[in-house]
Amino acid sequence: MTLPSESTMATLNETHDPALRSWVDAANAPGSDFPVQNLPFAVFRRRGTGESFRGGVAIGDQVLDLAAAARSGVFVGAAGAALEAAAGDKLNALMALGPASWSALRLALSRALRAGAPQETALRSCLVPQAQAEYDVPARIGDYTDFYTSVHHASNIGRLFRPDSPLTPNYKWVPIGYHGRSSSIVISGESFRRPMGQALPPGASEPVFGASRRLDIELELGIFIGSGNPRGEAIPMAEAESHVFGLCLLNDWSARDLQAWEYQPLGPFLAKNFATTVSPWVVTLEALAPYRVPFERPAGDPQPLPYLDSPANRGEGALDIQLQVELQTVGMRAAGLPGAAICRTSYRHAYWTIAQMVAHHTVNGCNLQPGDLFGSGTLSGPTEGEAAALIEMTQGGKKPIALPGGESRTWLEDGDTVTLRGWCEKAGATRIGFVTCAGTVAPAALS
Amino acid sequence: MTLPSESTMATLNETHDPALRSWVDAANAPGSDFPVQNLPFAVFRRRGTGESFRGGVAIGDQVLDLAAAARSGVFVGAAGAALEAAAGDKLNALMALGPASWSALRLALSRALRAGAPQETALRSCLVPQAQAEYDVPARIGDYTDFYTSVHHASNIGRLFRPDSPLTPNYKWVPIGYHGRSSSIVISGESFRRPMGQALPPGASEPVFGASRRLDIELELGIFIGSGNPRGEAIPMAEAESHVFGLCLLNDWSARDLQAWEYQPLGPFLAKNFATTVSPWVVTLEALAPYRVPFERPAGDPQPLPYLDSPANRGEGALDIQLQVELQTVGMRAAGLPGAAICRTSYRHAYWTIAQMVAHHTVNGCNLQPGDLFGSGTLSGPTEGEAAALIEMTQGGKKPIALPGGESRTWLEDGDTVTLRGWCEKAGATRIGFVTCAGTVAPAALS
Numbered sequence: 001m002t003l004p005s006e007s008t009m010a011t012l013n014e015t016h017d018p019a020l021r022s023w024v025d026a027a028n029a030p031g032s033d034f035p036v037q038n039l040p041f042a043v044f045r046r047r048g049t050g051e052s053f054r055g056g057v058a059i060g061d062q063v064l065d066l067a068a069a070a071r072s073g074v075f076v077g078a079a080g081a082a083l084e085a086a087a088g089d090k091l092n093a094l095m096a097l098g099p100a101s102w103s104a105l106r107l108a109l110s111r112a113l114r115a116g117a118p119q120e121t122a123l124r125s126c127l128v129p130q131a132q133a134e135y136d137v138p139a140r141i142g143d144y145t146d147f148y149t150s151v152h153h154a155s156n157i158g159r160l161f162r163p164d165s166p167l168t169p170n171y172k173w174v175p176i177g178y179h180g181r182s183s184s185i186v187i188s189g190e191s192f193r194r195p196m197g198q199a200l201p202p203g204a205s206e207p208v209f210g211a212s213r214r215l216d217i218e219l220e221l222g223i224f225i226g227s228g229n230p231r232g233e234a235i236p237m238a239e240a241e242s243h244v245f246g247l248c249l250l251n252d253w254s255a256r257d258l259q260a261w262e263y264q265p266l267g268p269f270l271a272k273n274f275a276t277t278v279s280p281w282v283v284t285l286e287a288l289a290p291y292r293v294p295f296e297r298p299a300g301d302p303q304p305l306p307y308l309d310s311p312a313n314r315g316e317g318a319l320d321i322q323l324q325v326e327l328q329t330v331g332m333r334a335a336g337l338p339g340a341a342i343c344r345t346s347y348r349h350a351y352w353t354i355a356q357m358v359a360h361h362t363v364n365g366c367n368l369q370p371g372d373l374f375g376s377g378t379l380s381g382p383t384e385g386e387a388a389a390l391i392e393m394t395q396g397g398k399k400p401i402a403l404p405g406g407e408s409r410t411w412l413e414d415g416d417t418v419t420l421r422g423w424c425e426k427a428g429a430t431r432i433g434f435v436t437c438a439g440t441v442a443p444a445a446l447s
Numbered sequence: 448m449t450l451p452s453e454s455t456m457a458t459l460n461e462t463h464d465p466a467l468r469s470w471v472d473a474a475n476a477p478g479s480d481f482p483v484q485n486l487p488f489a490v491f492r493r494r495g496t497g498e499s500f501r502g503g504v505a506i507g508d509q510v511l512d513l514a515a516a517a518r519s520g521v522f523v524g525a526a527g528a529a530l531e532a533a534a535g536d537k538l539n540a541l542m543a544l545g546p547a548s549w550s551a552l553r554l555a556l557s558r559a560l561r562a563g564a565p566q567e568t569a570l571r572s573c574l575v576p577q578a579q580a581e582y583d584v585p586a587r588i589g590d591y592t593d594f595y596t597s598v599h600h601a602s603n604i605g606r607l608f609r610p611d612s613p614l615t616p617n618y619k620w621v622p623i624g625y626h627g628r629s630s631s632i633v634i635s636g637e638s639f640r641r642p643m644g645q646a647l648p649p650g651a652s653e654p655v656f657g658a659s660r661r662l663d664i665e666l667e668l669g670i671f672i673g674s675g676n677p678r679g680e681a682i683p684m685a686e687a688e689s690h691v692f693g694l695c696l697l698n699d700w701s702a703r704d705l706q707a708w709e710y711q712p713l714g715p716f717l718a719k720n721f722a723t724t725v726s727p728w729v730v731t732l733e734a735l736a737p738y739r740v741p742f743e744r745p746a747g748d749p750q751p752l753p754y755l756d757s758p759a760n761r762g763e764g765a766l767d768i769q770l771q772v773e774l775q776t777v778g779m780r781a782a783g784l785p786g787a788a789i790c791r792t793s794y795r796h797a798y799w800t801i802a803q804m805v806a807h808h809t810v811n812g813c814n815l816q817p818g819d820l821f822g823s824g825t826l827s828g829p830t831e832g833e834a835a836a837l838i839e840m841t842q843g844g845k846k847p848i849a850l851p852g853g854e855s856r857t858w859l860e861d862g863d864t865v866t867l868r869g870w871c872e873k874a875g876a877t878r879i880g881f882v883t884c885a886g887t888v889a890p891a892a893l894s
Contacts, residue, residue, distance in 0.1 A: 178713035179626035195811035266625035267714025270811040364642035
């Protein structure tokens with residue numbers, strides 16, 4: 001029997017070969033987000049039909065219908081069992097199977113979707129054009145935890161909320177996180193109403209009630225947990241990544257005026273829980289393997305405590321994922337202007353890694369479950385153009401940003417659409433895309 | 448067609464009549480927690496069997512098996528449909544039906560369990576002695592929100608964490624809440640390991656990692672949401688209670704040393720999410736109706752904003768539920784000593800009502816779902832004996848509490864069992880019991 005680690009290495013080497021081409025032509029186009037080296041998972045159905053959602057894998061401009069593929073019996077063994085688990089309306093069953101199964105399915109899909117594969121005929125009938133597909137949140141999310149892993153974001157926002165101590169004393173020791181709201185996590189493309197709530201106007205001693213006037217975005221990555229851990233048993237660093245199924249884009253919409261008034265002493269609540277948007281495609285850690293980079297602390301910073309440290313984490317714990325935020329107003333849309341890029345950064349700047357999030361979250365015995373979601377926290381990078389929330393870009397609303405067409409913004413206005421994009425690209429490796437996470441602000445219910 | 452409100456009033460009047468007696472003898476005993484006027488819901492099975500959990504209603508010393516009752520076909524119409532919904536392994540389907548169905552089922556159960564009821568023969572075969580039953584968490588809890596509704600607790604604990612500003616400026620305006628962890632909510636009787644984590648020793652500049660040394664309890668009530676609301680649509684005060692299925696006891700175990708170090712700026716996380724214990728029986732708002740009391744703000748305090756105010760809330764928004772905390776050490780158990788009461792208070796002292804929690808939580812469009820759980824927050828009352836957490840009783844660990852048998856405690860030690868009790872009692876009404884919510888501290892995994 002091959003050891004899992006050897007099998008995993010072989011899968012990685014074989015499935016990432018830049019020379020691989022697919023029998024789905026669009027997967028081979030330069031700049032494709034979905035080459036045969038990516039193979040991300042979603043749940044989808046044909047738009048406008050009453051069909052059930054089921055698992056799908058992106059290849060070029062198509063979705064491979066995993067329920068149809070399972071019925072065709074193309075895969076056997078571990079890959080076949082994983083395919084069956086991916087046929088339901090959420091990916092939890094696949095997520096629960098663990099990394100050996102995910103790896104087996106990835107390898108089987110890679111081989112079957114390659115040019116010349118004998119499965120082409122059987123699988124061609126399982127393709128649905130992405131142009132005809134609609135998506136749902138990919139998992140039943142039991143618990144959603146939002147972290148705070150960018151020291152640049154923590155410093156920028158801390159300066160605005162607590163000028164005397166921007167970075168709390170725990171920041172460089174604790175991968176800070178808090179629990180978010182699962183019920184209001186929505187799929188890319190859905191709109192949400194501007195939230196109502198209490199805010200304390202500048203200089204006032206009593207709050208006012210109304211629609212939020214300081215509606216903001218937060219550019220984050222979402223991290224889907226695969227197999228969980230029993231309550232009471234921590235996941236050590238060495239095993240942490242084996243519990244991670246994959247990553248998506250996440251927009252943690254935030255009402256800054258509500259947040260400033262409500263967040264002491266127990267943290268953000270109504271300022272965040274009205275909506276959180278995720279992108280449909282979950283990119284696996286295996287797909288991202290070529291984009292691993294060393295994780296290094298700045299000189300002079302404390303080293304992580306032993307339970308948050310491992311050689312692998314130092315060597316390749318970080319991921320170089322390119323990220324961009326685009327904003328399109330109603331006026332820009334009317335004028336035919338595309339969304340304007342207002343932030344461009346990389347996930348490599350995060351101060352805490354995914355493995356550290358998993359190890360920290362469970363060190364007290366907290367049990368994770370398949371389909372649980374982590375947010376990375378706002379992924380601001382070190383420079384001004386890398387600020388990943390309006391509150392940072394506009395210095396708390398004091399410095400508007402200019403948009404093409406002559407408009408400007410400090411905070412989001414009704415009708416604004418925000419689109420997050422993510423991709424990995426470098427010489428010698430194939431581009432891996434996340435595509436988009438979009439949402440539009442609808443007017444408040446009662447304003 | 449009878450209007451729901453009239454039907455509800457008729458149900459209340461009929462089902463609360465103190466003269467009602469049950470054909471289950473133990474329900475008629477003075478001091479019974481489960482008279483025919485209570486009828487709380489749980490999910491249960493015969494202990495030590497591989498049976499499926501299913502819904503049950505407590506009557507005297509018995510559980511009425513709702514799956515068996517549904518099969519017997521005793522109820523028709525709305526009550527029959529509600530009985531079917533209660534036959535599964537969680538109560539979510541029953542919770543989702545809404546108050547007219549809950550009321551119909553309560554009335555049917557009340558009539559069928561009364562002395563002389565023609566259903567006695569059919570239902571007698573559906574009884575399981577409570578002495579043979581074990582219970583599970585009654586609902587699939589999608590999201591768990593913990594509130595902070597005791598101004599006495601907020602002031603007591605604020606004084607320890609923030610001596611300069613014990614009560615944050617928002618406290619009397621905002622029913623403060625934050626999201627908790629659903630996955631680690633456990634049923635009464637389960638133990639949990641003392642959590643590991645980071646803490647900053649007094650005077651130190653760097654944290655240490657180890658087992659928590661300041662393990663605490665929080666006496667709370669749990670509030671199960673029944674029917675939910677669509678995302679984007681707030682629940683107004685006038686409708687808020689119609690979304691509440693019922694109440695249980697809840698112990699929000701807390702590691703104070705972890706909490707003090709981690710909680711800034713996003714709130715408690717690992718200090719709380721290792722375990723939260725709930726009692727098995729969910730007591731409905733209808734059962735609690737005789738114990739409603741006016742909700743009044745202290746003179747000079749601001750009145751609630753309009754979205755948090757209603758005549759009914761002022762008139763009868765609070766509930767007079769008696770609450771008690773008992774602590775039993777390993778030594779006390781060995782010596783045959785019962786748990787010692789270390790706190791005795793009432794829910795009537797809360798600063799914010801259940802209706803206000805629901806209205807606030809949804810005012811920004813956040814969607815609640817059937818089976819969601821709220822915690823009331825630690826229910827400390829105004830006097831010293833009403834402090835509902837060790838951190839308050841011991842003034843932050845400085846003043847140990849003496850226990851029978853000669854031991855004392857500042858914080859929980861391994862093997863300690865904490866039992867919460869709740870009940871309603873007054874002249875002219877029948878006692879309504881919650882019974883107990885118990886948990887035991889197991890040693891840390893790595894200490």
